[in-house]
Amino acid sequence: MALILTFLGKGGTGRTTIAIAAAKRFAAEGKRVLLAGQDTSPALSLLLGTTLTCDPQPIAPNLKAVQFESTTLLQRSWEQLKKLEAEYIRTPFFKEVYGEELGILPGMDSALALNAIREYDAANEYDVIVYDGKSDKETLRMLGMPEMLSWYIRRFRGVLAESELGKALSPFVQPVTSAVLNVGWSMENIGGKPADEANQLLDRGKQAVSDPNRVVAYLVTSGDRLAVASSLYLWGSAQQVGLTVGGVICNLSPVTEQVAEQFSPLPVSWVPHREGDDWQPLLDALPDFSKASGAPRPIEVDVATSQVRLFLPGFDKKQVKLTQYGPEVTIEAGDQRRNIFLPAQLRGKPVKGAKFQQQSLIISF
Incomplete structure (x- = not known):
């Protein structure tokens, strides 16, 4: 590495x-x-x-x-995509589209x-x-x-699985995908082996x-x-x-x-x-x-005190916005938005307080 x-x-x-x-x-x-x-x-x-x-x-x-x-780079990546498609899908449909x-x-x-x-x-x-x-x-x-990308996959997969549409389709997803594709999919594991590999790749990134x-x-x-x-x-x-x-x-x-x-x-x-x-x-x-x-780390999580500290130099508290719409906490600063994937001990807990101190946003749960 x-x-x-x-x-x-x-x-x-x-x-x-x-x-x-x-x-x-x-x-x-x-x-x-x-x-x-x-x-x-x-x-x-x-x-x-x-x-x-x-x-x-x-x-x-x-x-x-x-x-x-x-x-x-796009041409080379497209050829790799077509190889993956041929490996996992019985009737490839990208093969007639050329990277050039x-x-x-x-x-x-x-x-x-x-x-x-x-x-x-x-x-x-x-x-x-x-x-x-x-x-x-x-x-x-x-x-x-x-x-x-990890957040998009994590949130949209969870939303789909819990939705009425997802629950209605769930009994049919496994047999249909088994018949059409070379992999078995379910609502609990949407995407099978390709999705697992993609998630592992994102985690490493x-x-x-x-x-x-x-x-x-x-x-x-x-x-x-x-x-x-x-x-x-x-x-x-x-x-x-x-x-x-x-x-x-x-x-x-x-x-x-x-x-x-x-x-x-x-x-x-x-x-x-x-x-x-x-x-x-x-x-x-x-x-x-x-x-x-x-150097100062971007984020520190202290489970013992139920606090998360984000180091945000270059911003003042008027430029920082904290929201909690779902199971994760969203921080906006400048033109950047970050979703904090909390550890299991803090996940789902409501934010009790937040303060901006010494260039850091300190969130208490």
């Missing part, structure tokens, strides 16, 4: 340059590194001095780079990139995957996909994103007031998808006392401007990414 590292920051702060520098440093340390770019602009290729494609190519010892192309015909719909880019990263990680060919996303919002939504030793982000900012404000907002948004932010990299301008205080308790590092092809000063100034596990 690889460490997946990404960078968040306002456009123009040098995220791509920092991503390349991080990849180069890991490779110099002897790690097997894949640098993956999502933005189709030529910036990454120009900085690396070579034209990238949708297949990894060597850049330096221990370092390969790939440029994700959504149309190519398909266009990219909104949101597909993120899903395809996440799947590509998952496959590179599962191949065990890399120790580190450095991901340079197209935009901060898309990167956060991409990494939040396992959590959100959620566990990886919540583990700072597996997936971590660093904020990239400058001394500019808007860049700092954007990074603070992204810090809180990252917490909403369960992603740990390990630190802050101040690019192009020295770290001031005010900036360090705003990002406390995160460590803030300063990196110098790159001069031509000399990357070494920049590599030397990068933080120790292995210490990211010491």
Whole structure:
């Protein structure tokens, strides 16, 4: 399993340059590194001095780079889908649709990139995957996909099973699906083996994103007031998808006392401007990414005191909304919404109180 590292920051702060520098440093340390770019602009290729494609190519010892192309990734994924369909369904209906015909719909880019990263990680060919996303919002939504998809499956399956329609169909689901498909389905286990495998995949994705030793982000900012404000907002948004932010990299301008205080308790590092092809000063100034596990965790659950604490820096209490419509608790902060899947001891209990204190939302049950 690889460490997946990404960078968040306002456009123009040098995220791509920092991503390349991080990849180069890991490779110099002897790690097997894949640098993956999502933005189709030529910036990454120009900085690396070579034209990238949708297949990894060597850049330096221990370092390969790939440029994700959504149309190519969709074509490859479609072929995998048709193989699965042929395995589980007696009369496949996707076989007459070809991946080369398909266009990219909104949101597909993120899903395809996440799947590509998952496959590179599962191949065990890399120790580190450095991901340079197209935009901060898309990167956060991409990494939040396992959590959100799990919620959709969990809630809609439960709602269907408890509905009058679900109860009416229940006696017929098993014999009908057994006759039509090669798997046995029931209301209690909608989807059979394919659904089980999908749920396991999503669970592994959620566990990886919540583990700072597996997936971590660093904020990239400058001394500019808007860049700092954007990074603070992204810090809180990252917490909403369960992603740990390990630190802050101040690019192009020295770290001031005010900036360090705003990002406390995160460590803030300063990196110098790159001069031509000399990357070494920049590599030397990068933080120790292995210490990211010491950063504040996005969520802490204390069953003994019946409390859940969510760390939401960059927001104030007016920007945070807490609701409890179903068996789970929903937190809205900024443009992010997160459903908290509570442990069995707290599940179903009503919220007794909530307070916003020291950048954290503390919920009592």
